[in-house]
Amino acid sequence: MATLVANPPPTAPEEPVNYLNVEHTWKSWLFTTDHKRIAVLYILSITFMFFFGGAAAVAFRINLLTPQGIFAAETYNRLFSMHGIIMVFFFLVPSIPATLANFLIPIMVGAKDLAFPRVNLLSWYLYIIGAILAMYSVLRGGVDTGWTFYPPYSSTFSNSYVLSAAFGVFVAGFSSILTGLNFIVTVHKMRAPGMTWSRLPLFVWSNYATGLIQVLGTPVLAITLLLLAFERIAHIGIFDPAIGGDPILFQHLFWFYSHPAVYIMILPGMGVISEIIACFSRKRVFGYNFVAFSSMAIAVLSFVVWGHHMFVTGESVYATLAFSFLSFMVAVPSAIKVFNWTATMYKGSVSFDTPMLYAFGFIGLFTIGGLTGLYLAALGTDVATHGTYFIVAHFHYVMVGGMVMAFLGGMHYWWPKITGRMYSEAWSKFAALIVFIGFNLTFFPQFILGYLGMPRRYHAYPPEFQTLNVLSTAGASILGIGYIIPMIYLIYSLKYGAKAGPNPWGASGLEWQIPSPPTTFNFDVTPTVVEEAYNYGPVEEVIG
Amino acid sequence: MDASTLGMWTFLITEVLFFGGMFAAYAVYRNMYPQAFASTSVYMNVILGGTNTAVLICSSLTMALSVRAAQLSNRRHLMLFLVLTMIFGATFLVIKGFEYHDKWVEHLVPGFNFRYDEFPKYAHNAQILFFLYFCMTGMHALHMIVGLGLLSYLLVQAGRRMYSANYFAPVEMIGLYWHFVDVVWIFLFPLLYLIGHRR
Numbered sequence: 086m087a088t089l090v091a092n093p094p095p096t097a098p099e100e101p102v103n104y105l106n107v108e109h110t111w112k113s114w115l116f117t118t119d120h121k122r123i124a125v126l127y128i129l130s131i132t133f134m135f136f137f138g139g140a141a142a143v144a145f146r147i148n149l150l151t152p153q154g155i156f157a158a159e160t161y162n163r164l165f166s167m168h169g170i171i172m173v174f175f176f177l178v179p180s181i182p183a184t185l186a187n188f189l190i191p192i193m194v195g196a197k198d199l200a201f202p203r204v205n206l207l208s209w210y211l212y213i214i215g216a217i218l219a220m221y222s223v224l225r226g227g228v229d230t231g232w233t234f235y236p237p238y239s240s241t242f243s244n245s246y247v248l249s250a251a252f253g254v255f256v257a258g259f260s261s262i263l264t265g266l267n268f269i270v271t272v273h274k275m276r277a278p279g280m281t282w283s284r285l286p287l288f289v290w291s292n293y294a295t296g297l298i299q300v301l302g303t304p305v306l307a308i309t310l311l312l313l314a315f316e317r318i319a320h321i322g323i324f325d326p327a328i329g330g331d332p333i334l335f336q337h338l339f340w341f342y343s344h345p346a347v348y349i350m351i352l353p354g355m356g357v358i359s360e361i362i363a364c365f366s367r368k369r370v371f372g373y374n375f376v377a378f379s380s381m382a383i384a385v386l387s388f389v390v391w392g393h394h395m396f397v398t399g400e401s402v403y404a405t406l407a408f409s410f411l412s413f414m415v416a417v418p419s420a421i422k423v424f425n426w427t428a429t430m431y432k433g434s435v436s437f438d439t440p441m442l443y444a445f446g447f448i449g450l451f452t453i454g455g456l457t458g459l460y461l462a463a464l465g466t467d468v469a470t471h472g473t474y475f476i477v478a479h480f481h482y483v484m485v486g487g488m489v490m491a492f493l494g495g496m497h498y499w500w501p502k503i504t505g506r507m508y509s510e511a512w513s514k515f516a517a518l519i520v521f522i523g524f525n526l527t528f529f530p531q532f533i534l535g536y537l538g539m540p541r542r543y544h545a546y547p548p549e550f551q552t553l554n555v556l557s558t559a560g561a562s563i564l565g566i567g568y569i570i571p572m573i574y575l576i577y578s579l580k581y582g583a584k585a586g587p588n589p590w591g592a593s594g595l596e597w598q599i600p601s602p603p604t605t606f607n608f609d610v611t612p613t614v615v616e617e618a619y620n621y622g623p624v625e626e627v628i629g
Numbered sequence: 630m631d632a633s634t635l636g637m638w639t640f641l642i643t644e645v646l647f648f649g650g651m652f653a654a655y656a657v658y659r660n661m662y663p664q665a666f667a668s669t670s671v672y673m674n675v676i677l678g679g680t681n682t683a684v685l686i687c688s689s690l691t692m693a694l695s696v697r698a699a700q701l702s703n704r705r706h707l708m709l710f711l712v713l714t715m716i717f718g719a720t721f722l723v724i725k726g727f728e729y730h731d732k733w734v735e736h737l738v739p740g741f742n743f744r745y746d747e748f749p750k751y752a753h754n755a756q757i758l759f760f761l762y763f764c765m766t767g768m769h770a771l772h773m774i775v776g777l778g779l780l781s782y783l784l785v786q787a788g789r790r791m792y793s794a795n796y797f798a799p800v801e802m803i804g805l806y807w808h809f810v811d812v813v814w815i816f817l818f819p820l821l822y823l824i825g826h827r828r
Contacts, residue, residue: 308650319740
C-alpha cells in the first residue's frame, strides 16, 4: 500500500555526487579501491607522521639552543634518529607519489583508476602497519642509531628498539614498491586513446621514473634490513668484524637503496613544479623532451652514485674517482630541468598565486641544495665537510626547500580539484612567505656551522657556535608556524571555502576538464586526446 | 602484453633485486674468504640438492601444463597439474627439511649451536657463509611456501569453474611466479652446492 505524501518537503539543492560524498560509511573509506580516496587516506596519514617527525625536530632544536644542551646525549640521539626515520621513510618517500600522484595519474592519463586498485589499497595498509611498528619503537623510547642504522652499533651495542623500527621501515618499503609498480603498469597500459607518451604531462613522467626507482631500489633496502635484523637477533656475524663480517658491506647495501631513495623523494616534486610553472606562466614547458628524458636519466644515474656517501670509509681511489665523477653527472639532468623551467617563464604571463610562490621557492632553494651537492660530490671538499652540519644543510635544502615546498605547492594547486573548495589566498601567500623565511633562517646558518666544523648528530657543541645555532632554532620555530598555518586555513576551507569550479586556475590538462571534486570513475566517457600537453594559447601582449 | 602480465613481471624484477642483495653479500664473502668457503662445500649435500633441482624442474613443467590446460578450458587437467605441482613443491620442502635437519645435527646452524670442529681456523668465516646458505635457501623456501598457498587458492578457484579459455590470467600469473621461484633455485644450487665441491 503506497503511503500518501501530498507534497514532498523541499530538499536542499542537491550537491552533485562526487567521490567524497558518494558514500559516508567508515567501511567505504577503509575498504575503498578508489585511487582518490586512497590518496586522501594517505594525505591524512603522512600529515600526521610529518608533524610527529617535526615534533622530534622541535625538541632537538631546543636542545641546541645552548652549548651543553638540556637532554642527555642518548636522548638527543633518539630524537634525531626518529626525526630522520619518520621524515625519510614515512613522509618524504611516500609523500607526492602516494598522495598527489595517486590522485592524479589515472586522471592525467585518462583512466578510471590505477591498473591495480586493490594493490593500491594494500599499499596503504602496509604503510599504516609500518607506521604502527615505527611508532611502537618511538613509544618504547625510539632508536639512537641514526636513520642509517649502521652496524655494529645498531646490531650489537645499541640498547634501543632497533628491530621494530627496522621492521616498520621494511613494511613501509613494500608499500613504496607496490605504489611504484602500480604507476609503471598504469602509465604503460591505461593511457586513453590519443594519449601518447609525448603528450603525457611531465608530472606523469616524473612519477613514472620515480616508480622505476622504487621498484628497483627498495627491495635491496628490504633485504639489508632483514640481514641487520638477523644480526641483531641471532648475532650470526654477517656485519661483525670480530668474526670476519664487514660493517662496510652494510653501508654499501644500505646506500645502494638510500641514494636512489633521495631521487624517489625529489623527482615527484620536480614533476609538480613543471605543472605549476606551465600553468602560472600560461605557457607550455620549454624543452618538454629534455625535461621528460631528464627524469629517466636521473632514475638511471641515481643507481650508480651511492659511494659518495662513503668517501671516508676507506673506499679505494678508483672507486671514489668513479663515484665522484658519476655524482657530477647526475646533477646534469636536474640542472636541465631548472634551466627549462626558467625558460618556460621567459616571456610567459607570470602570475603569483600561492602554488607559483612555492614553485619559485623550490627553484631557488633546490638550486642551492643541488649546487652544494656538487661541492660534496668533489672528494676533497667532501672529506672536509663529511659528518658536519654542511651535509645536514645540503640535504634539508633539497628535501625541505625542494620537496616539501613542491608538496605544499602541489597541495595548493590541486586542492580545489581534490576537495572542491578554494582556500584563502591571502593566508596562503602569507604562510608561503613564512615558510620561506623560516626555512632559510633555519638552514642557512647550518651551512656556515658545517663549514666551520660543527659535527652533526652531536648533542653539545663548542660555545663559539651558539649564535648560529640560536638563529637556526629561531628559524625552525618560524618554519613550524609556517607549516601550521596551512593546516588551519586548508581545513577551514573544507567547510567554508568558496566552491571551486572544474578549472579555477585556467590550466590545461585532463584533470581540469572534470568536476571538482571528481566523480568516482573520473570520466563519464573515456576522453580522446588530440592536443599536446600544456596547450596554452600564445601569450597576448596587453597594451595600456 | 596485458597489464596483469606487466605487473607480475615488474613484481618479479623486485624479487630479483631482493634476492640480489643476498647474492651480493654471498659474492663478497666468498671472495674474501675463499679457503673457508672451500671448506664448507663438503657439508653441502649434492644428492639432496640435485634431487630437489630435478623436483623443481618437474614442478615447472606441470605448472606450465596447468596453464595450458586452463587455456584449453580443460578443468580436469588444470586441477590435476595444479595438484602435481603442489606435490612436487611439497616434496622439495620435505627434502629441504631433511637437509636442514642434517645441518642442525652437525652443528652448522649459526646463532644456535654452531661448531666447526673439522676446520677450526675457518670457523668464524664459515659461520657467515653458513648463515648466507640458510638465509638464501630459507628465503627461497619461504617463497615456495607462499607459492604453495597461491596454488591451493588456484585449485579451489579451479574447482569452482572460475577458469576457462576466456579467463585464466591468475593461473598464468601465479605460473610466472612459480617459474621465478624455480629459477632462483637454479641459481642457488650451482652457487651453493656445486662450485668447489669435491667428490
